[in-house]
Amino acid sequence: MALRNPLFYGRRAWSGAATSVRPVASNLLPYNQTRRSGLATAVPPVTQDATGSKGPTAMVFMNMGGPSTTSEVEDFLSRLFADADLIPLGRLQSYLGPLIAKRRTPKIQKQYAEIGGGSPIRKWSEYQCEEMCKILDKISPETAPHKPYVAFRYAAPLTETMYEQLLKDGFGRGRGGRAVAFTQYPQYSCSTTGSSLNELWKWRNRLEGKRANGGQEPVGAIEWSVIDRWQTHPGLVEAFAQNIEAQLATYPEDKRDGVVLLFSAHSLPMSVAATVHAVMQRLKFRNPYRLCWQSQVGPSAWLGAQTSDTVQEYVNRGQTDLILVPIAFTSDHIETLYELDLEVIHEANHPGVKRAESLNGSPVFIQALADIAHEHLRCGEKCSLQMTLRCQGCKSERCLEQKKFFAGEQAAMVV
Structure with a gap:
């Protein structure tokens, strides 16, 4: 249901744009402490002295x-x-944005405090990227060494910080080098992947593009390509399915096939439905299932039904064996650890309502990331053909120029 007042944001409304932490001891360790405990090993800096014929690759x-x-x-x-x-x-975005942020901060700080004092999204993103790069070095030696970077849209490390680090590490500024922007939203949306690519394009122009070179395209700039959607990749599907099966195993065998699977996603991209169908195919459609939506924000109409309402309705009807599956997330964050665990499941107040683990450090998932990246590097495409199409009715010049840049000259006419 749409919010009528843009200044009002309900307790779950804002969090569709956030990312956070699950109340499990290993996930609540501070980032540096987790690294010291051996969760991930550091990857040495990469400079432009690659041994691979097409490397290094960021x-x-x-x-x-x-x-x-x-x-x-x-x-x-x-x-x-x-x-x-x-x-x-x-x-009024420039006025309303800071006002809403300031008013919401105390409440959101309390929510983060309840899940360990901060989001684990950076920890998991850096871990997943580092481990993926280690696999890529083995299966794609021609593009090695592979250097891991993380670029966040709203928190450190920000996109501009990442780009500056790329330049410090020897990419671009006349030295060339290849970089792959790998969205961690498996399902494409202009509000998520599109926003991140717009930000990347902006900082590329400011730091080594036309804006930084007197209106001229520079020689030896970073060569970019994009992995912009991967919602039905077999490895992603398998990782989700294994986590669901692990949670199903906690129910008595005679009740297992009657457990309802509730796939919960950001209330944005309809392509989430494709992921749900692929996962259910892998599970042989043994369980009843539904797709619902969480994290609505802003005054516009959003997709429904809401996850919280769906769970409560099923519980009220007596269907109390439910597994929540965060289908649009690649790691734990505030939507899983606070919104699902501490609000939805707590309010359901029944032991049969549970949540499947997030992908986090799943070896199956990390192998899937490596396979996706390997195929992208092998085929040499700039982006998916689907990304070259603008949204119907889109008037954004920034989106247009961003798509032209990442699609390259051959696909620019499609844009």
Whole structure:
């Protein structure tokens, strides 16, 4: 249901743009402490002295990000509400965005405090990217070494920080080099992947593009390509399916096939439905299932039904064996750890209502990331053909120029 007042944001409304932490001990360790405990090993810096014929290659994971500490919440929310691609507030965006962020900060800080004091999204993103790059070095030696980077839209490390690090590491500025923007939203949406690509294009222009070179395209700039959607990749489907099966195994065998699977997604991209269908095919459609939506934000109409309402209705009817599956997320964050775990499941107040684990450090998932990246590097495409199409009725010049840049000259006419 749409919110009628753009200044009012319900307790779940804002979080569709955030990312956070699950109340499990291993996930609540501070980032540096987790790294010291051996969760991930550091990857050495890469400079332009590659041994591979097409390397080195920068692999850039793009996501919304989340505040690592409660002190970062206001800056995070300010960037989030200033993004018209995600939350269109009209001509008053520059005024309403900071106002809403400031008013929401105390409440959101309390939510992050309840899930460990910050979001684990950076920890998991850096871990997943590093481990993927190690696999790529083995299966794609011609594009090695592969250097992991993370670019968040609203929290550190921000896109501009990542780009500056690329330049420091020897990419671009006359030295060339290849970089792959790898969205961590498996299902494409202009509000998520599109916003991140717009931000990447902006900083590319400012730091080494026409804006930084007197209106001329520079020689030896970074060569970019994009992995912009991968919602039905077999490895992604398998990782989701295994986590669902693990949770199903906690129910008595005679009840297992009657457990309802509730796939919960950001209330944005309809392509989520394709992922759900693929996962259910892998599970042989043994269980009844539904797709529902969470994290609505802003005054516009959003997809429904809402996850919280769906769970409560089933429980009220006596259907109390439910598994929530965060189908649009590649790791834990505030939507899973607070919204699902501490609100939806808590309010259901029944032991049969559970949640499947997020993908986090799943070896199956990390192998899938490596396989997706390997195929992208092998085929040499700039982006998917689907990405070259603008949304119907889109009037954004920024989106147009961004798509032309990433699609390249051959596909520019399609754009």
